[in-house]
Amino acid sequence: MHFDMIRIKTLLTLLLIFSLLEVKAQQKRALTHEDYDGWETLSSDKISKNGQWVGYEINPQEGDGRLEIVSHSNPLTKYNIPRANRWSISNDNRFVVGKIAAQKDSVKLLKLKKTKADDMPKDSLFVLDLVSGKTEKLARVKSFALPDKEGNWLAVHFEKELPVKAEKRAEGDTTAMESATKVNPKKTDGSKLLVRSLDGEKTYEYETVKNYGFSENGDFLYYVKATEDTLKNAGIFLLDLKSGISKIIDLNKTDYFTPAFSKTNKFLTFLTTEDSLKSKKPYYDLYLFDIAKGDLAKIADKKTSGLLPNGMVSKTGRLYFSEDENRLYFGASPGYQEFAYEEDTMLLDEERVSLDIWGWQDAEIQPMQLVNKNREKDRSYLAAYRIKDKKIIQIGDENIYQIYLDRKAKHKIALATNDSPYRRNFSWDIQIGRDLYLVDLETGNKSLIKKEVSGNAQLSPGAKYAYWYDNMDSSWVVYDIAAKTFSNQTKSLAVDFHDELHDSPSLPGSYGNAGWMADDKAFLVYDRFDIWKLDPSGKEAPLNMTKGEGRNQKIVFRRQVLDREEEGIDPKEPLILSAFHEEDKRSGFFKGDFTGKKSPEKLLLTDHRYFGLTKAEEAEKLIVRRSTYLESPEIFATGMNLSDFSQLSTTNPQQSSVNWGNVELVNFLANDGVPLQGLLFKPENFDPNKKYPLMVYFYERNSDGLHNYRSPAPSASTINIPYFVSNDYLVFVPDIKYDLGLPGPSAYNCIIPGVQAIVAKGYVDTENMAIQGQSWGGYQVAYLITKTNMFKAAGAGAPVVNMTSAYGGIRWGTGMSRMFQYEQTQSRIGGTLWDKPLYYIENSPLFFMDRVKTPVLIMHNDADGSVPWYQGIEMFMALKRLNQPAWLLQYNGEDHNLKERKNRKDLSIRLSQFFDHYLKGAPAPLWMTQGLPAVEKGRTLKYELGESID
Numbered sequence: 001m002h003f004d005m006i007r008i009k010t011l012l013t014l015l016l017i018f019s020l021l022e023v024k025a026q027q028k029r030a031l032t033h034e035d036y037d038g039w040e041t042l043s044s045d046k047i048s049k050n051g052q053w054v055g056y057e058i059n060p061q062e063g064d065g066r067l068e069i070v071s072h073s074n075p076l077t078k079y080n081i082p083r084a085n086r087w088s089i090s091n092d093n094r095f096v097v098g099k100i101a102a103q104k105d106s107v108k109l110l111k112l113k114k115t116k117a118d119d120m121p122k123d124s125l126f127v128l129d130l131v132s133g134k135t136e137k138l139a140r141v142k143s144f145a146l147p148d149k150e151g152n153w154l155a156v157h158f159e160k161e162l163p164v165k166a167e168k169r170a171e172g173d174t175t176a177m178e179s180a181t182k183v184n185p186k187k188t189d190g191s192k193l194l195v196r197s198l199d200g201e202k203t204y205e206y207e208t209v210k211n212y213g214f215s216e217n218g219d220f221l222y223y224v225k226a227t228e229d230t231l232k233n234a235g236i237f238l239l240d241l242k243s244g245i246s247k248i249i250d251l252n253k254t255d256y257f258t259p260a261f262s263k264t265n266k267f268l269t270f271l272t273t274e275d276s277l278k279s280k281k282p283y284y285d286l287y288l289f290d291i292a293k294g295d296l297a298k299i300a301d302k303k304t305s306g307l308l309p310n311g312m313v314s315k316t317g318r319l320y321f322s323e324d325e326n327r328l329y330f331g332a333s334p335g336y337q338e339f340a341y342e343e344d345t346m347l348l349d350e351e352r353v354s355l356d357i358w359g360w361q362d363a364e365i366q367p368m369q370l371v372n373k374n375r376e377k378d379r380s381y382l383a384a385y386r387i388k389d390k391k392i393i394q395i396g397d398e399n400i401y402q403i404y405l406d407r408k409a410k411h412k413i414a415l416a417t418n419d420s421p422y423r424r425n426f427s428w429d430i431q432i433g434r435d436l437y438l439v440d441l442e443t444g445n446k447s448l449i450k451k452e453v454s455g456n457a458q459l460s461p462g463a464k465y466a467y468w469y470d471n472m473d474s475s476w477v478v479y480d481i482a483a484k485t486f487s488n489q490t491k492s493l494a495v496d497f498h499d500e501l502h503d504s505p506s507l508p509g510s511y512g513n514a515g516w517m518a519d520d521k522a523f524l525v526y527d528r529f530d531i532w533k534l535d536p537s538g539k540e541a542p543l544n545m546t547k548g549e550g551r552n553q554k555i556v557f558r559r560q561v562l563d564r565e566e567e568g569i570d571p572k573e574p575l576i577l578s579a580f581h582e583e584d585k586r587s588g589f590f591k592g593d594f595t596g597k598k599s600p601e602k603l604l605l606t607d608h609r610y611f612g613l614t615k616a617e618e619a620e621k622l623i624v625r626r627s628t629y630l631e632s633p634e635i636f637a638t639g640m641n642l643s644d645f646s647q648l649s650t651t652n653p654q655q656s657s658v659n660w661g662n663v664e665l666v667n668f669l670a671n672d673g674v675p676l677q678g679l680l681f682k683p684e685n686f687d688p689n690k691k692y693p694l695m696v697y698f699y700e701r702n703s704d705g706l707h708n709y710r711s712p713a714p715s716a717s718t719i720n721i722p723y724f725v726s727n728d729y730l731v732f733v734p735d736i737k738y739d740l741g742l743p744g745p746s747a748y749n750c751i752i753p754g755v756q757a758i759v760a761k762g763y764v765d766t767e768n769m770a771i772q773g774q775s776w777g778g779y780q781v782a783y784l785i786t787k788t789n790m791f792k793a794a795g796a797g798a799p800v801v802n803m804t805s806a807y808g809g810i811r812w813g814t815g816m817s818r819m820f821q822y823e824q825t826q827s828r829i830g831g832t833l834w835d836k837p838l839y840y841i842e843n844s845p846l847f848f849m850d851r852v853k854t855p856v857l858i859m860h861n862d863a864d865g866s867v868p869w870y871q872g873i874e875m876f877m878a879l880k881r882l883n884q885p886a887w888l889l890q891y892n893g894e895d896h897n898l899k900e901r902k903n904r905k906d907l908s909i910r911l912s913q914f915f916d917h918y919l920k921g922a923p924a925p926l927w928m929t930q931g932l933p934a935v936e937k938g939r940t941l942k943y944e945l946g947e948s949i950d
Contacts, residue, residue, distance in 0.1 A: 028659040028684065031712050031726035033908055035658070037062035039711050040651040042625070044085075045635055047072070047614055048093040051621030053130060055096060056635055057085060058651055061713060062901070064104055069096055069128065070648045072621055072637045081126055081135070091218070092152045095198045096128040097144060100137070122159045127198065136200075142191065151218015153241055156194040157209065190226030195239060204239065204246070215261040220291070222249075222268060224256045236270060238291065249289050250296060257284070262321040265291055267387070269319050269328055281336035284313040288328060288387070299385050299392075300330070306392035308381060310335030317380035323410040326387055327441065331380025332394060363423040367815035384441060393444045400446060403439060404458065408567070411463040413481070414439040416446060417453070428819035428832075431471060431507055438466070438481065449479055450486075454507070461567040462520035465536050471507040474498040476525050478536045489534045493542055495527045495551070501701070503738040505823060505830035514559040517594075518568035529556050531577075533596060545596040546577070556580040557590065557600060562615040562622075569594075574640060578613070579605055585665060585706040589613075589642045603642040609633075609707035623648070627709040629663040629681075660684045661725035665706055668757035670737065671749040677703035678734035678754050681725045691765040692730045693919040695719060696755055696791075698747075699777040701735040714904035716897040717774035717797045717859065719911055727912070729919075732758050736780075741836065743828045744783035744843040751784065768792055768919040772911070774859075775799075775867060775896065776826055779845075782875060785856065786848040793918035795911060797859045798867045798896055800827070801875040802846040806868060807833050813865025813895070849878040855885035857914045859907065861894035887914075887928060909943060 038060050045056040054072050059065030067084035071077035079096075087098025102121035110120055125141040128134075140159040147153055190208030197203075210226035221239045235251040236259065250256070250272065259270040268289040275282035286300040302312045317331010341347075356366045364372070381396035382403045396403050396416070405414045419426075419434040426432050433452030439445070449457075455468035455477070466479040475491040490497045502508035514524035514531055523534045529550030533543040550557045560576040575592035577600055588604035604610075611633075612625040620640045627633035635649040666678045679702060683692075697719055712722045721731050734754030738746040751771075759766055769790060773781045774797035781796040800806045809818045822829040822840070829839050841847055856879060860872025872888055879886035889910065891903045898904045916922040927942035936942075 028657060030659050030728070031723045033714070033723075033905065033912070035654075035712050036714050036905070036908075038654065039713065040065075040632070041711065042633055042635065042649055042651055044087070045612065045614070045623060045625070046087075046089060047616045047621065047623050048089045049091065049617040049619075050093045051616030051619030052093060053089060053096075054623055054635060054637060054648055055087065055089065056649055057087075058649065061711075062104075064101070067096075067098060068649065069130070072616075072623070072648075073646075075637070075646055075648050079128060079130075079133070079135075081128065084126060088146050090146060090152055090198055091150055092198075094130055095152070095154075096126075096130065097146060097154060097198075098126060099141065099144070100124045100126055118162075125156055127154070138194075145212070145214055147214040147218030148216045149218075150216070151214070151241065152198045153214065153218050153221070154194075154196055154198050155212055155214065155221060156196075157212060158192045158194070160191045188226045188228045190228075193223055195221055195241075202244065204244065206237075206246075210234075211256070211259075213259060213261075215265045216263070217265065219265055220261065220268075222259045222261075222270075224259070227254065236272075238268065238289070247294070250287065254282075257315060258319050260319040260321070262325045263323055264325065266325050267291060267321065267328070269321070269330075271313065271315060271319070273315075282315075284315050286313045286319075286330055286385070288385070299328075299390070300383075304392060307332045307383060307394055308334050308397065311381075311394075314378075314380035316378045317382070320409060322412075322441075323408045327409075328385040328387060329405075329409065330383055330385065332383040332396075333378075333380050334398070361424075363420065363426075365427055365810075365815065365817060367810050367812065368427075369815070371813075371815035384444075386442070393442070395439060395441065395444045400437060405441070406459050406461070406463065410567075411459065412441050413459070413463055414441055415449075415457050415459055415466055417457070422452065427817040428823060430820045430824060436466070460516050460520045460523070460536075461518075462516075464520040465523075467523065467536075469497075469510040469513075471509065474508060474510075476510070476513070476523070476534070478523065478534075480536070487536065487538055489523065489536070489542070490525065490532070493532070495530075497525065497527050500528050501737075503740070504825050504828050505740055506825050514569075515561070515566075516568050518570055520568070524559065524569070526558065527551075529554070529582075531557055531559065531592070533594070543596045545592060545594065547596060547599045549599050554582045555605075556582060557592070559592070560589070560613050562613075576603075576613070576640075576642075578610070580704070581605070582704075585704060587707070607707065609709075628707045629709060630660065632709050632711075659726045661722065662686075663706060665703065666732075666734075666754070666757060668734070668754050671753050674737060676735045676737065676750055676754065678732060678757075679703055679706060680758060681721055681731040681733075683725055683728055683730075686763075688763050690763060692728065692763055693768040693915075694730045694732060694755070694758065694764045694770070695724050695915065695919075696732050696734070696751065696769065696771045697721070697777070698734055698736060698751055698771075698773055698780060699775075701737075702733045703735050714901060714908045715911060716899075716904055717907075718777070719772050719795070719915075720908060723908070723912070724915075727916075729915075730758070730764060738828050740828055740830045741839050742843070744780070744787075744845070746828075747780040747783060748787055751780070752788065752790075755790070765919075766790075770794060770915055770919055772915075773797065778858075779827075781856075782845040783843070785854040786845045786851045789853045791854050793857070793915060794854045795857045795859075795914065796875070798864055798869075798872065799845075799858065799860070799875060800867055800871050801844060801849075801878075802871060803827065803829070803840040803844045804833060804837075805874070806871055807840065809868040811866055812868075818868075846874055846878060849875070849884075850882055852879060852882070852884055855918060857887050857889070857911070859889040859891070861891045861896070861898070863893050864896045866896040906941065913943070913945075 040058050040060050043057050047054050055069045057067050064083045067081040069079040083101045084098045089096055122140045125138040127136040142159050143157045145155045188208050190210045193206045193209035195204040208225050209223050212223040214221050223237050225235045227234045234253055234255055236249045236256045237246055238249055239246045253272040254274055257271040261268055270287055271284045273282050273284050283302040285298050288299050289296045300313050311332045314331035314333035320329050358366045381401050384393045400416050400418045403414055403416045416437040416439045417434040422432040433454050435451050436449040436453045436457050437446040438449055454471040457466050457468040470477045476489045478487050478489055498508035511526035516523050525532050530544055530546040533545045546557050557577045560578055571594040577590045577592045579590050580587045586605050586607055587610050590600035590602050592600050609627045614623050622638050624636055625633045632651045636645040636647055638645050661683050663679055663681045666680045670676050710721050724731055734751050736750040770793040771781050771791050772795035778796040778799035781794050782799040782801045785794050807822050821827045833840055858872050860869045862869050876886055876888040913925045917924045923945040926944050926946050929946045932942050
């Protein structure tokens with residue numbers, strides 16, 4: 001009996017605990033718009049060369065973040081540096097160096113007080129010793145640098161020193177303030193540079209420094225001293241970090257630009273000018289300094305022959321050496337052309353004509369020319385200086401200027417392309433071809449490889465081959481440079497190498513490639529699921545390295561690059577494959593086999609998303625990020641077997657107190673019987689016996705993002721899913737597949753049956769459903785409400801409602817004609833307006849606005865660079881004329897998606913108020929019932945809730 005009583009008491013206690021936990025779960029609060037600012041994201045993760053330390057930044061959306069440095073093997077060993085950013089780990093793995101930003105609240109208060117920029121707080125620098133745990137800090141730091149690959153040095157460039165008057169003002173020293181007003185300090189752009197060993201044992205300081213930089217291996221540092229007052233007394237210097245000796249390289253020029261070291265520090269190159277920096281077209285001189293000999297030579301100036309006709313050295317061209325240090329590459333530009341009209345000093349500005357002339361024969365339309373004006377004006381054309389024979393070679397010219405060298409400038413050949421014969425068609429055909437050339441970098445000679453290549457050609461690491469994916473042929477092509485022969489590597493294979501889900505009128509792209517084996521022995525390419533090993537010589541048959549297991553199991557295999565410096569893949573190194581299951585969305589990693597004899601060996605495949613796999617440079621240690629919809633992406637430490645995971649970071653602990661939610665994968669059939677998937681988001685306290693309002697959002701295909709974490713954040717254009725789910729909505733995101741010429745009907749064909757599949761589950765309040773989308777999604781919203789009244793409210797951001805008028809418009813962000821959008825890409829009409837006029841009309845919601853019975857909230861901004869904002873006006877005016885409830889939000893000066901956080905917060909509030917009113921019966925805010933009269937603009941936001949709308 002006593003035993004039974006104990007059991008009963010234990011059972012009652014457990015029931016009480018469970019009921020309390022259930023009550024607690026039910027008491028979790030909903031997300032509010034005030035939660036956005038504190039929600040954290042993780043970024044800038046790095047692992048030390050020896051793999052012992054891992055660092056990452058954690059930043060809230062608003063406010064001060066932090067840098068955490070954690071032991072890879074022991075997460076309890078952790079350093080926290082508040083407000084740190086732009087950080088690095090030293091080459092000896094001992095120090096962490098980075099900037100510390102000023103407190104954002106303090107900066108805001110000073111801005112409210114109209115404090116001058118010079119008096120605002122500046123960044124500081126920290127140096128953390130990972131051995132002792134001590135942190136050193138330096139104030140008022142402009143920038144810092146460490147050598148890229150070797151050497152344990154630190155260079156710190158300080159902000160200009162505050163004038164004595166400003167310093168003494170802070171101290172209250174009025175006498176010094178009076179004397180300081182009599183001081184006339186020299187004007188200079190320079191400030192103090194500190195160069196020191198990271199342990200602080202060696203230190204060098206230089207004043208009035210403007211620019212500086214380490215050699216890659218940390219043996220040398222150059223620094224440029226700025227001019228003082230109006231004198232030409234700038235100079236460039238070289239510090240030998242082994243000896244501590246600083247040498248003058250050159251003095252007394254107006255300025256020095258873009259110094260660069262050669263690979264083994266044999267040479268240093270730089271640009272100078274003696275012209276005024278205010279000159280319309282200053283001339284530049286190119287210098288080469290032999291570090292060992294101490295010899296300085298001017299190798300190109302405005303009188304140099306061998307450059308472009310009337311050409312000169314360009315300031316915008318990158319300076320770099322070939323790996324063997326035999327060639328110096330630089331940029332040349334055409335000589336400055338003077339026009340009498342421009343130089344006429346007797347014309348007032350108001351007398352000058354300002355116009356754009358659109359010529360039918362132009363290669364690019366005027367808006368594109370205007371967008372690209374500065375780029376074209378500053379374009380440089382590749383040139384080379386052969387160091388041994390002191391000869392200038394002009395390589396690029398105004399016809400063939402796209403020259404592609406290998407990453408390390410190792411080879412004496414390069415590829416070049418020229419699209420000028422086809423450029424005029426680019427306004428409507430974005431898949432124009434380009435002529436492909438082989439370039440001899442020793443002579444500048446170019447030989448045609450092939451005309452009108454469809455694809456982006458590259459050199460193999462060993463430069464034996466050029467290769468590209470031919471969009472026209474949907475296959476990979478290899479060109480043998482020595483034999484001058486082409487081979488189609490994949491056309492004869494039984495699988496497709498183009499995107500199998502491609503559903504627009506453009507040519508389908510490839511799945512990419514995994515790189516080349518060492519010595520160009522093989523080329524690895526992807527199909528939808530598997531990896532293929534191709535022999536460019538044709539001696540060996542193509543090999544499916546993953547033995548078809550990807551396609552058999554519906555798993556997408558992709559090679560993970562663990563050595564970022566690799567030139568060719570070493571077959572002796574481990575082959576780690578990422579894995580993604582297309583149907584159930586699990587992901588993870590497998591171990592592959594370069595010989596293709598073994599099937600991929602599963603290391604990990606779970607209901608998570610994995611990304612950002614990174615290996616330590618000198619150790620068998622890895623870090624990776626992992627997330628689900630429930631779990632914010634965190635950093636995990638692991639080894640090469642990817643079996644034991646140790647969590648290093650922790651973000652967003654506040655989520656545990658919020659009614660969050662969950663997501664499930666939904667399978668359904670489109671109206672034409674095609675299987676599709678979608679994502680259904682439910683509140684955390686979901687009750688299947690309750691009826692929930694339903695929000696439907698869509699944009700092409702999203703179901704692969706099942707395990708993506710979605711942060712609560714103010715909206716740039718679309719509903720924030722966690723916010724609406726937390727506030728007791730269901731949110732459904734269906735996939736859409738398209739039929740060419742029928743974008744609107746295709747959306748209907750997929751979205752409506754998807755919604756019906758959710759409704760069939762029995763917990764949707766069918767009287768309170770809404771749809772919302774932006775851009776292409778906004779178009780589909782506009783189309784759907786002309787075909788069905790099943791939705792009680794709709795939100796359409798930047799919607800194209802009239803394809804006939806939008807077709808002739810401009811994408812002002814790029815200056816491109818919108819024709820390509822309808823003929824080749826997302827809008828999917830597949831022909832011109834005059835070829836298929838009925839398709840344009842039948843897919844345009846504007847012509848059927850009289851059928852709309854759904855209240856609509858439209859957002860379209862007056863600086864939209866993608867969709868002409870008059871499209872939103874056309875929709876609004878049609879609905880206004882038809883006396884249908886509609887509101888148009890036009891954020892002044894804003895782009896396609898909102899950029900300003902203040903505007904994002906505003907839109908988030910209005911979206912939630914709009915949908916809460918129509919789907920939950922909440923009172924309407926005043927901006928919906930009263931509008932916002934122009935005379936009240938900027939004076940009130942009208943968020944206040946009023947009465948219901950009649």
